[in-house]
Amino acid sequence: MPLKGQAIGFIGGGVMAEALIEGIIKSELVPAEKIYVSDPDMERLSILQEKNKVNTTENNVQLVQTADILVIAVKPQVLPEVLAEIKPYINRKHWIITFAAGIPTRYIENKLGNVPVVRVMTNTACLVSEGASAVACGSYAGKEHESMCAAIFNSVGKVVTVKEELLDAVTGLSGSGPAYMYVIMEAMIDAGVRVGLPRKIATELTVQTMLGAARMALETGKHPGRLKDMVTTPGGTTAAGMYELEDGGLRVTLMNAVMAATEQSKHMSERLN
Ligand SMILES: NC(=O)c1ccc[n+]([C@@H]2O[C@H](COP(=O)([O-])OP(=O)(O)OC[C@H]3O[C@@H](n4cnc5c(N)ncnc54)[C@H](OP(=O)(O)O)[C@@H]3O)[C@@H](O)[C@H]2O)c1
Incomplete structure (x- = not known):
């Protein structure tokens, strides 16, 4: 103890x-x-x-x-x-x-x-x-x-x-992070519905996909970029999806979100000094 x-x-x-x-x-x-x-x-x-x-x-x-x-x-x-x-x-x-x-x-x-x-x-x-x-x-x-x-x-x-x-x-990364993950999850579910899946099934598949990706990163210890490369076949479906993520600025948007939340946290702490 x-x-x-x-x-x-x-x-x-x-x-x-x-x-x-x-x-x-x-x-x-x-x-x-x-x-x-x-x-x-x-x-x-x-x-x-x-x-x-x-x-x-x-x-x-x-x-x-x-x-x-x-x-x-x-x-x-x-x-x-x-x-x-x-x-x-x-x-x-x-x-x-x-x-x-x-x-x-x-x-x-x-x-x-x-x-x-x-x-x-x-x-x-x-x-x-x-x-x-x-x-x-x-x-x-x-x-x-x-x-x-x-x-x-x-x-x-x-x-x-x-x-x-x-x-x-x-605070900006893991404190606020669950909310970012929920937004990504919700967007994926809506996308699943857009391509014809019933919402319940789209939800189940999305949540399990996020859990599975997190466990793969944790349990294999492999860099997320390497895990991504492992599932991205040249000319394949994931490569087509990846291009759209880059084109839509997903990475820089997430970076901006973490930076904005960090700045907000600093600002809130300073008020108490
Ligand atoms: N929930 C989260 O996911 C989470 C995550 C990270 C950090 N935090 C932090 O954890 C802290 C607690 O959050 P929480 O979500 O557990 O809040 P909570 O569920 O509202 O719990 C706070 C408890 O304190 C009681 N309380 C109010 N005034 C009190 C007093 N003078 N003396 C003793 N107890 C009093 C409240 O009673 P009444 O309801 O009757 O007022 C309530 O039961 C916060 O600082 C929050 O920022 C929470």
Whole structure:
């Protein structure tokens, strides 16, 4: 158990907290009796309690007094009020995990007073244990905090470690990436319908094609360009399709989307400085 002896407290018991709790318990990182959740919604708490056998409270302060790792799992707009509420109760045993988009570790350090903070940029696929997460340490967090945080996010997908200044790029790529993939998927499905396939069949084939392509890239370790070349016969059907993708500027459009999302993330973080 890499998190042996640590009590984890989730401030906010929403969808992300639930996905992480399930991952942590499934991976046996800590037992359910060492997991605490606070949320204003009693009904939500009783669902989490019943499903996962975790400890619940409506009182954030009570949670802070019990837990060592504080996972801030509220929406970014609620964060300032939560930090102000818990600040008087933060002591040397605590360290923080935050995955609120666009909130730098420095902001939390300034509000809570030099506490170790590990910031994560994750994505929605955590909900199906296929998340892509990047972790970055603040000024007071060490390797031990980084590896415990990585273990938590590893329980719901893949994790990389980066310097915090790269988290805007991660946001633009894998944070926003699922939405780009959904648009590509939707366009492929519509195209399937355009060439005569029933929508249900077009959907099934498209989604499986995307999943299969991702698994081929992951499991063979081959460069995507090489995988593409392997299925592109000279003068064949895929070559005809590829020409249209290039002519339509798909590559540069995707690059522009990642760059625009990265810039937007930087812009949002700067507002808090
Ligand atoms: N969902 C994703 O796919 C995803 C992906 C990457 C990052 N994130 C980040 O993850 C964080 C959480 O997102 P989420 O999707 O899990 O949001 P969510 O489902 O709305 O969960 C937030 C929870 O916090 C509760 N809450 C509100 N005020 C609170 C307070 N003062 N003290 C304690 N709890 C409070 C909310 O209760 P009420 O509903 O009653 O207000 C809600 O249950 C956000 O920073 C988001 O940017 C989410």
